[in-house]
Amino acid sequence: MSVYFHNIDPVRFDPDADGLAYRHYNPEEVVMGKRMEDHLRFAICWWHNFAWQGGDPFGGQTFDRPWFGDTMDHAKLKADAAFEMFNILGAPYYCFHDADMRPEGADFAENTRNLEEMVDYLGQKMADGGPKLLWGTANLFSHRRFMSGAASNPDPDVFAFSAATVKTCMDATQKLGGENYVLWGGREGYETLLNTDLRRESEQMGQFLSKVVDYKHKIGFKGAILIEPKPQEPTKHQYDYDVATVYGFLKKYGLEEEVKLNLEQGHAILAGHSFEHEIAMATSLGLLGSIDMNRNDYQSGWDTDQFPNNVPEVALAYYEILKSGGFTTGGTNFDAKLRRQSLDPVDLIAAHVGGMDVCARGLKAAAAMLMDGGLENARAARYAGWDTAEAQAMLHNGTLDSITADVLAKGINPQPRSGQQEVLENLVNRFV
Structure with missing residues (x-):
C-alpha cells in the first residue's frame, strides 16, 4: 500500500477548520x-x-x-x-x-x-x-x-x-x-x-x-x-x-x-x-x-x-x-x-x-x-408572444404569402423591446 500521502488525514466538511477541510462541499447536504x-x-x-x-x-x-x-x-x-x-x-x-x-x-x-x-x-x-x-x-x-x-x-x-x-x-x-x-x-x-x-x-x-x-x-x-x-x-x-x-x-x-x-x-x-x-x-x-x-x-x-x-x-x-x-x-x-x-x-x-x-x-x-425563478420568468415573458394560438399557427402553418397578407391587413409594425441583459446580470449577481 502506498504511503505517499501518509501524513494527510481524510478531508471532512468543517467550515470553521484552519487546515485542509471542505467549507462548502457537504456530501450530505x-x-x-x-x-x-x-x-x-x-x-x-x-x-x-x-x-x-x-x-x-x-x-x-x-x-x-x-x-x-x-x-x-x-x-x-x-x-x-x-x-x-x-x-x-x-x-x-x-x-x-x-x-x-x-x-x-x-x-x-x-x-x-x-x-x-x-x-x-x-x-x-x-x-x-x-x-x-x-x-x-x-x-x-x-x-x-x-x-x-x-x-x-x-x-x-x-x-x-x-x-x-x-x-x-x-x-x-x-x-x-x-x-x-x-x-x-x-x-x-x-x-x-x-x-x-x-x-x-x-x-x-x-x-x-x-x-x-x-x-x-x-x-x-x-x-x-x-x-x-x-x-x-x-x-x-x-x-x-x-x-x-x-x-x-x-x-x-x-x-x-x-x-x-x-x-x-x-x-x-x-x-x-x-x-x-x-x-x-x-x-x-x-x-x-x-x-x-x-x-x-x-x-x-x-x-x-x-x-x-x-x-x-x-x-x-x-x-x-x-x-x-x-x-x-x-x-x-x-x-x-x-x-x-x-x-x-x-x-x-x-x-x-x-x-x-x-x-x-x-x-x-x-x-x-x-x-x-427570476431568470426563467424573464425568459418566459420575453417569448410570451409565441405562446399564442395565432403565433403558433403562423409558425407551423403559415406561408410567406399568408404571413405577408397578415402583416398588411393588421398593419403590423413591431417596435424593439429591451433584452434587459444588465438587469438579468444584476439578478445573477445577487446569488453568486
Whole structure:
C-alpha cells in the first residue's frame, strides 16, 4: 500500500477548520431534494494526477513520483497512491485512460494483458471500499502510431489497432462497473488539407463510432457512450470542434439517439464559447452526458487545465445542468492538473478540495437561482408572444404569402423591446 500521502488525514466538511477541510462541499447536504454528493458526482482523473510528470511545451518533468516507471510494479504502486488519494478526498468516482494505468507493451496483446491485470487490481480495491468508476476511455492520441489520428487515420492498420483497443477498454469499463464510456478524438483532425481526404476520414469516424455502439449493445453495457468535443489543439482542425459540430456528425450517421457528450470547460473556451453555452446547447439537443470541470488561463491561447476557482462561471454551468434535470449517468470529473511548480503531495489534495468547494458553492447558487425563478420568468415573458394560438399557427402553418397578407391587413409594425441583459446580470449577481 502506498504511503505517499501518509501524513494527510481524510478531508471532512468543517467550515470553521484552519487546515485542509471542505467549507462548502457537504456530501450530505440536501439541495433541491437531493444530496449534494448525488448532484455533483465528483470524479478524480487518473491521467493528470498520477501519470503527468509536470512537463509543458517548453520544459520537461518537474514532478518526482515514486510510481513513475514502465513496469507493472510501478503501475500497481500508482494505483495504490490513487486509491489512497480517493479515500482522503472521499471522492465517489474516478476516471481513467488505459495508458494511464497500465505500462505500454511491445504490442497489442501485451497491452491487453497489462490492462486486464490492472483491471483485476483496481477491481479488488473497489471491492475493498474504493470509489466507483464514472467512465473509462482509450488513449488513442499519445503514442506515435496515432500521430495521424485513430479512426480517421489513413492507415487501416491503425484503425484496426484503435478499434481493438477500444474493445478492450470497453470490456474493462464494463468489468469495473463503469457508468459511461468516453471517446476523445485527441488527434481526429488534420494538420494540412494538402494530404487530407475529408470525405474518407468522416466516413471512417462514422463507421468506427457505429461499431462502438454495436459492441455496447452486444455486451449489454448499460452506461452511456460519450464523445468529448474539443477544438484546435493538438491538430490544426479537430473534427469534434464543439457541441453543434458533433451533433451534425451524429445526425449524419444516425447516432444522435445512441451517443451523448462529455463537455469540458477548457474546451468550450478554446472553441470561443462559454461553458454554459455548450451545456445549454447539449441539453437543448438531448445530448448532455457528463462534464469535465476545469478552467483555462484566459491570457494563454491553449488548454491549461487548471482547477476551477470562478464561482460565477461554475454557477451558470450548474444552472443549465439543474434546469435540464441534473446528471443521470454522468458527473463532474476534475480533468485538471497542478501547476508544474506545485511539487508536494499536499498540493494534489488541496487542489481538489478547492475545486470541490468551488463546485459546491456554484451548485448552491445555481439551485437558489432556479428556485427563485427570476431568470426563467424573464425568459418566459420575453417569448410570451409565441405562446399564442395565432403565433403558433403562423409558425407551423403559415406561408410567406399568408404571413405577408397578415402583416398588411393588421398593419403590423413591431417596435424593439429591451433584452434587459444588465438587469438579468444584476439578478445573477445577487446569488453568486
